[in-house]
Amino acid sequence: MTFTFTALLCLGLTLGLGTPVLAGALPKPILRAQPDSVVSQQTTVIFLCEGTTRAKEYYLYKDGHQYLRCTETPQSCKDKAEFSISKIDHYHARQYRCRYQTDDGWSEYSDSLDLVVTGLYSKPSLSAQPSPVVTEGGTVTLQCVSWQSYHSFILIKEGPQKRSWMLNSQYNSYTGQFQALFYVGPVTSRKRWTFRCYSFNRNRPQEWSEPSDPLELLVSGTLHKPTIKAEPGSVVSLRSVVTIWCQGTLDAEICVLHKEGSQNPLDTQTPEKPENKAKFSIPSVTQQHGGQYCCYCYSSAGWSEPSDTLEIVVIGIYYHNKPSLSVLSSPVVTLGRNMTLQCVSWEGYEKFILTKDDQKFLSSLNSQFIHSIRQWQALFSTDHVTQDHSGTFRCYGYYKHAPHWWSVPSEPLEIHVSGLSKKPSLLTHQGQILDPGKSLTLQCCSDINYDRFALYKLGEADVTQNGGQWTQSGLSLANFTLGPVSRTTGGQYRCYGAHNLSSEWSASSDPLNILITGQRSFSPSLSVKPNSTVHPGDNVTLLCQSTYKVDTFILSKEGAAHQPQRLKSKSEASDFQAEFSMSAVTSDHSGTYRCYGSQDSSPYLLTQASEPVELTVSGSIGTSTTPPSKFMPTAGLEGYLKALVGVSVAFLLFLFILIFLLLRRRHQGKFRKDAQKDTELQLPRGAVEPVFRDRGSQKRSNPAAATQEESLYASVKDTQPENGAKVDSWRSAEEDPQGETYAQVKGSRLRRAGAVLPSVMSGEVLDTKDGQAENDREMDSQAAESEEPQDVTYAQLCTRSLRQGTAAPPPSQAEEAPEESTVYAALAVTQQGSVPSNKEQ
Structure with a gap:
C-alpha cells in the first residue's frame, strides 16, 4: 500500500474513535472520494477531507478507527487534505469519515462515506420493461436479475444528476432467477437516462458485483429524426457482415441503435464526421440479428424522434x-x-x-x-x-x-x-414436327431494327437472349439454335424484340409449337373418305384412329407452312378417333398427310407417325389461296419447289403426247395415200374406165329406167376365181380373213356400145359367200361392135370391214350407222355359151 502526501504529512495511526479529544465547536468537514465512491478493483481512490485553513492535522477513519493522519507542512497551508489509496481491493470496501484539529481543538466528524468496491461477483442484467423506448413524461420499469442468490440489488443512474435505488431481491420461480423491479419516472427528453445495477449481500454491503451493462432509456423527443440504412442490404445471409448507418443532425452527440422487442439498446456510438453518421457493425450475422431496427440521436437540446424502421431479415435459416x-x-x-x-x-x-x-x-x-x-x-x-x-x-x-x-x-x-411496339415473327427452318436427334434452329425476325431478341419457352422461368443481326433487305433477326432435339425440346415458343436503350420489350410473336415424335411406342392409322383421289369442290374427311388411349390427334401435311391441325379424340367402341373434315377441296389440299397422337399430360410429345396418305385433287390447278408471306420458311419453299417440278413434268409429258399424236396422224395420212395408189384395180384392155358410185347417194334421172332394173344379189367369197376370172383387191385375205363382200347385180338395157366395167374396189378383199367366184367377162369384140342393145348388169359390192380412209356418210345420215361403201361394176349380160373361150389372164 502506498500513501501520497500532497500538502500535509500523513501518518498511519492506530488510535480509535475512543481516544480522548476535545470536542469543540469547529465546523464539520466534508469527505469526498475521487473518482467516485463506487469503484472497481485495482482502482486508485483519493479521499478529500475539506476543513479550514487553521487546521493543523487531518484524520481519516475507516469503520470508526483512525486509519490515516495528515500533518500540516509549513510550505503549503490548505483547507483540505488528500488521502490516496492505490490498487483498491475488497478489504478497502468500508465506511469512511474524517475530521481535523486546530489550536482550538477538534472538529466534528464528517458524514460517513461508503467506499464500494465492485467486480467481486458476477454481474446481473438490467432491462427495461417492456421497452427502453419511453415517451415524454412516461415511466418505465427496470428489472435487475441474476442467477446468483443475493440479498439486494441497487440501481444507479449515471451522469451529472446521479441517483440510486436499492431493493431486496426476490426469487422468480418461473425463470429460476433472483430479481428486483425498479420503477423510474417521469422521464424527460431533455437529458440522458443511463442506468446500471449491482447485486450484493446484506452482511457486506460495500462489496458489490460487477456492474450490469448500461441501459440507456430512449425518450422520444421532438428533434429531427435521423435516417437509417443497412449495407449491403436488409436481407442478409447467415454469417455475413452487415453495417447499419444512423445519420443525425450535425449537433448530435451520440446515436443509439435499438432493436424492436429488445429490452436494451443494441449499441451506442458517437457520430463520425463530416456526415455525422454513426456506424453500427455486425461482424457475423446470426438468426438473433433478424428483426426491426430504429435509431435515436441525442444532442444538448435533447433526444430526437425515432428513425424509420429498418427490417433486417436473415435468410438461409431453413x-x-x-x-x-x-x-x-x-x-x-x-x-x-x-x-x-x-x-x-x-x-x-x-x-x-x-x-x-x-x-x-x-x-x-x-x-x-x-x-x-x-x-x-x-x-x-x-x-x-x-x-x-x-x-x-x-x-x-x-x-x-x-x-x-x-x-x-x-x-x-x-x-x-413488353410494350406496344410491333411484334416480330418466329419461324422454323426444319418444320414444327421433328424426330428426336434432328437439329432445330428458330429464327426471330422483324422489319423493325431491334438490337436484341429474346426467345421464351412456355413453362420455363427465364428467356434466352441473342443480339440482333441486320440483313441487306433491312430486316433484323436472331437465330436460336436448340441443337439436337429431345423430349425436353417440345413446347410452345414465342420471341420478342428490344432496343438497347430501353428495358421494354416488343409485343409477343405468334406462338410456335415444336412437337417431338416417337415419344409413344405406338402409331395411329390414317384413312381418307370417300377416296384418296377427288375432284375440286368435293368434301373430304381424314380419319385418324388408335386402339391406344389418345387425348388429341394431330394432322400434318408434308411441306405445309401452317400449324398442324389438332382435334380432341372421341371414343368409339374400343378405339379413339378424330375426323378432320375438308370442305370444297382445291388443288391446294393435295399432298401427303400423316397423323399423330398426344396426351394432355404432355401435349408436345407425340406418338410414332401414321402411314402417309396421299390426297390428290384432280382438275385444273387453282390459284393458291395462301396469302403471300414476306418470310417464307424452308419447309414451304420445299413444297413449292416440289409442286413446280410436278407441274413441269406434267407439261413435258403432255407436250410429248401431243407431238406423238401429230406425227402419227401425219404418218397415217401418208400411208392412206400410198395404199390408194397401190390398190387400184387393173382395167381390161379396151374397157371403159370404171365409175365409183355410192348406193346411198345414187340418183336416177329416168324413173322409167329405174323400174326396169332388176336387182340381183350375189354373195361372193374372196376365193380364187374360177374359169380364169380375176378379182383385184386392196389387200390380201391374210389381212382381213373374215371380211365379206356382197355384190348386187342389177340388169338394164344399154343403148350404147360401150360397156361399163368395174372400177377400184372399196378397199376390202372381195370374198365370195358360196365359194364360187364370178368369172370376169370380157366383152366380145363383135358384140362390142354391134349396135344392138345389150343388157347391162350393175354389181354392187358391199364390204363389212372398211379400212381407214373410206368416205364418210353424207351429213343427213350422221346419226345413223355408217352405210357400207358400194362399188358398181358394169357386167355384160349374155346368153350362156356366148362367152368367148379365150380368157385373158
Whole structure:
C-alpha cells in the first residue's frame, strides 16, 4: 500500500474513535472520494477531507478507527487534505469519515462515506420493461436479475444528476432467477437516462458485483429524426457482415441503435464526421440479428424522434427446403396486363414472401396446401403491370412465430415488360414436327431494327437472349439454335424484340409449337373418305384412329407452312378417333398427310407417325389461296419447289403426247395415200374406165329406167376365181380373213356400145359367200361392135370391214350407222355359151 502526501504529512495511526479529544465547536468537514465512491478493483481512490485553513492535522477513519493522519507542512497551508489509496481491493470496501484539529481543538466528524468496491461477483442484467423506448413524461420499469442468490440489488443512474435505488431481491420461480423491479419516472427528453445495477449481500454491503451493462432509456423527443440504412442490404445471409448507418443532425452527440422487442439498446456510438453518421457493425450475422431496427440521436437540446424502421431479415435459416418461383403465363408481360407469380414448396411454410432486387414490391401471403400437387403455395398477383415490375424476383418461406427468419431463396426469376411496339415473327427452318436427334434452329425476325431478341419457352422461368443481326433487305433477326432435339425440346415458343436503350420489350410473336415424335411406342392409322383421289369442290374427311388411349390427334401435311391441325379424340367402341373434315377441296389440299397422337399430360410429345396418305385433287390447278408471306420458311419453299417440278413434268409429258399424236396422224395420212395408189384395180384392155358410185347417194334421172332394173344379189367369197376370172383387191385375205363382200347385180338395157366395167374396189378383199367366184367377162369384140342393145348388169359390192380412209356418210345420215361403201361394176349380160373361150389372164 502506498500513501501520497500532497500538502500535509500523513501518518498511519492506530488510535480509535475512543481516544480522548476535545470536542469543540469547529465546523464539520466534508469527505469526498475521487473518482467516485463506487469503484472497481485495482482502482486508485483519493479521499478529500475539506476543513479550514487553521487546521493543523487531518484524520481519516475507516469503520470508526483512525486509519490515516495528515500533518500540516509549513510550505503549503490548505483547507483540505488528500488521502490516496492505490490498487483498491475488497478489504478497502468500508465506511469512511474524517475530521481535523486546530489550536482550538477538534472538529466534528464528517458524514460517513461508503467506499464500494465492485467486480467481486458476477454481474446481473438490467432491462427495461417492456421497452427502453419511453415517451415524454412516461415511466418505465427496470428489472435487475441474476442467477446468483443475493440479498439486494441497487440501481444507479449515471451522469451529472446521479441517483440510486436499492431493493431486496426476490426469487422468480418461473425463470429460476433472483430479481428486483425498479420503477423510474417521469422521464424527460431533455437529458440522458443511463442506468446500471449491482447485486450484493446484506452482511457486506460495500462489496458489490460487477456492474450490469448500461441501459440507456430512449425518450422520444421532438428533434429531427435521423435516417437509417443497412449495407449491403436488409436481407442478409447467415454469417455475413452487415453495417447499419444512423445519420443525425450535425449537433448530435451520440446515436443509439435499438432493436424492436429488445429490452436494451443494441449499441451506442458517437457520430463520425463530416456526415455525422454513426456506424453500427455486425461482424457475423446470426438468426438473433433478424428483426426491426430504429435509431435515436441525442444532442444538448435533447433526444430526437425515432428513425424509420429498418427490417433486417436473415435468410438461409431453413436451408434444406427452398421454394420455387414461376410465372403462370410468361416472364415477358405486356404493359398494363395482369401478372401472377407462383411460389411453391414441399416444406409446410406458413407464409411466403416475394422480393424484388431493389426491395420494391415486398409482399407476403399465407400459404395454401394444394392436394393435387401435394405442395404449399402462394399466388402473387399484379393487376396492372408497369415498367417498375421489370427486374429479378425471388420468394422465401417462413413461419409466423419468426417472421425475420427466412428460408434459402428460390432461383431468381427475371420479369420483362413488353410494350406496344410491333411484334416480330418466329419461324422454323426444319418444320414444327421433328424426330428426336434432328437439329432445330428458330429464327426471330422483324422489319423493325431491334438490337436484341429474346426467345421464351412456355413453362420455363427465364428467356434466352441473342443480339440482333441486320440483313441487306433491312430486316433484323436472331437465330436460336436448340441443337439436337429431345423430349425436353417440345413446347410452345414465342420471341420478342428490344432496343438497347430501353428495358421494354416488343409485343409477343405468334406462338410456335415444336412437337417431338416417337415419344409413344405406338402409331395411329390414317384413312381418307370417300377416296384418296377427288375432284375440286368435293368434301373430304381424314380419319385418324388408335386402339391406344389418345387425348388429341394431330394432322400434318408434308411441306405445309401452317400449324398442324389438332382435334380432341372421341371414343368409339374400343378405339379413339378424330375426323378432320375438308370442305370444297382445291388443288391446294393435295399432298401427303400423316397423323399423330398426344396426351394432355404432355401435349408436345407425340406418338410414332401414321402411314402417309396421299390426297390428290384432280382438275385444273387453282390459284393458291395462301396469302403471300414476306418470310417464307424452308419447309414451304420445299413444297413449292416440289409442286413446280410436278407441274413441269406434267407439261413435258403432255407436250410429248401431243407431238406423238401429230406425227402419227401425219404418218397415217401418208400411208392412206400410198395404199390408194397401190390398190387400184387393173382395167381390161379396151374397157371403159370404171365409175365409183355410192348406193346411198345414187340418183336416177329416168324413173322409167329405174323400174326396169332388176336387182340381183350375189354373195361372193374372196376365193380364187374360177374359169380364169380375176378379182383385184386392196389387200390380201391374210389381212382381213373374215371380211365379206356382197355384190348386187342389177340388169338394164344399154343403148350404147360401150360397156361399163368395174372400177377400184372399196378397199376390202372381195370374198365370195358360196365359194364360187364370178368369172370376169370380157366383152366380145363383135358384140362390142354391134349396135344392138345389150343388157347391162350393175354389181354392187358391199364390204363389212372398211379400212381407214373410206368416205364418210353424207351429213343427213350422221346419226345413223355408217352405210357400207358400194362399188358398181358394169357386167355384160349374155346368153350362156356366148362367152368367148379365150380368157385373158
